[in-house]
Each structure stands twice: as C-alpha cells, then as structure tokens.
Amino acid sequence: MTDAIEIEVVRLPHARDLPLPAYATELAAGMDLMAAIDAPMTLEPGKHAMVPTGLSFAIPPGFEVQVRPRSGLAAKHGVTVLNSPGTIDADYRGEVKVILINLGDQPLVIEPGMRIAQMVVAPVTRATWRESERLQETTRGLGGFGSTGVHFQTG
Ligand SMILES: O=c1ccn([C@H]2C[C@H](O)[C@@H](COP(=O)(O)OP(=O)(O)OP(=O)(O)O)O2)c(=O)[nH]1
Numbered sequence: 001m002t003d004a005i006e007i008e009v010v011r012l013p014h015a016r017d018l019p020l021p022a023y024a025t026e027l028a029a030g031m032d033l034m035a036a037i038d039a040p041m042t043l044e045p046g047k048h049a050m051v052p053t054g055l056s057f058a059i060p061p062g063f064e065v066q067v068r069p070r071s072g073l074a075a076k077h078g079v080t081v082l083n084s085p086g087t088i089d090a091d092y093r094g095e096v097k098v099i100l101i102n103l104g105d106q107p108l109v110i111e112p113g114m115r116i117a118q119m120v121v122a123p124v125t126r127a128t129w130r131e132s133e134r135l136q137e138t139t140r141g142l143g144g145f146g147s148t149g150v151h152f153q154t155g
C-alpha cells in the first residue's frame, strides 16, 4: 500500500453534522461517502439520482478520487453508481456528488447520512500524443469485444 496523501476537504454546511469519510478497516481501499441530505429520498426501481456528499476536495495534482459502488448496496438492492467509477478530478472544487441507479425491483430509501458509495484515491498518469499514420501490428490486431472467446483455455 502506498503512503497516504493528504487531501484538503471542505465540509459544506449541509454536511456539517456528518463525520468525514474514514477507512472502516485497517487495509480498506476505500472510504464510504455519505448522503448529505436532510430528508430521506426514495430511489425507485429503474431510476437514478444525484446524491450530494456535502464535500469538496482539493486533490493533490497527480491523483484522482474514484467514486465506486458499495457491494452491499449492489448485492442486496441492485443499486450501483451509474457512472462507475466516477472521476473526481484534482482541479474540481465543486461538491462531490454520487450518481446512484436502482437496477433492483424494490425502491431504496436513502436516509440522511447513509453510506451510499465509496471513494478510492488513485494516482493518475496523463498522456501526450505522438501521432503516426499506421500502428505496429500485433497478434490481437483488430480483435476486441469477445474476440478471445468466453471459455477458459486448456493447455
Ligand atoms: O461521480 C461523479 C463524477 C464527477 N463528479 C464531478 C467531479 C469531476 O471532476 C467533475 C467532472 O466529472 P466528469 O469528467 O466525469 O464529467 P463530464 O461529463 O466530463 O463533465 P466535465 O465536462 O465538467 O468534465 O464532476 C462528481 O462529483 N461525481
């Protein structure tokens, strides 16, 4: 595990009575993000919603925060992060919001402070382009989208 980095965070007024996200276990990869809402909101089957976290970050250059689903919400309720993994850019200063979608068949009531997603801090490598007319050929070549089949390869 790489050394922790410090992220400056502002707790917006509607998140003032919520704790900051924290790692739930010694080696947890993510910290859960909480719903900074003042009343329960119901996510109906098939619907999606932006849920505010009440947090704004100044992520150090060279890093991002990924917004990922919690497996418990997915397994028990069919609820996931629609744009998973959501990308919080290092230069974003707005409120971090979570876009949840209910792919289950029952409504999910999101309570104030409910842990609705998780954030994982990750290093970012950016790219510059070197444009050419033709790329070096490879064995895979144009193969994609299932080109290697679905069953495991024997010996
Ligand atoms: O789950 C998410 C995804 C994004 N954002 C915020 C932070 C991020 O830095 C900004 C832009 O995200 P993204 O690049 O995914 O959105 P876009 O549709 O490309 O918008 P933009 O043109 O503003 O980049 O929106 C969130 O709060 N939650």
Ligand SMILES: [Mg+2]
Pocket: none
């Ligand atoms: Mg973008």
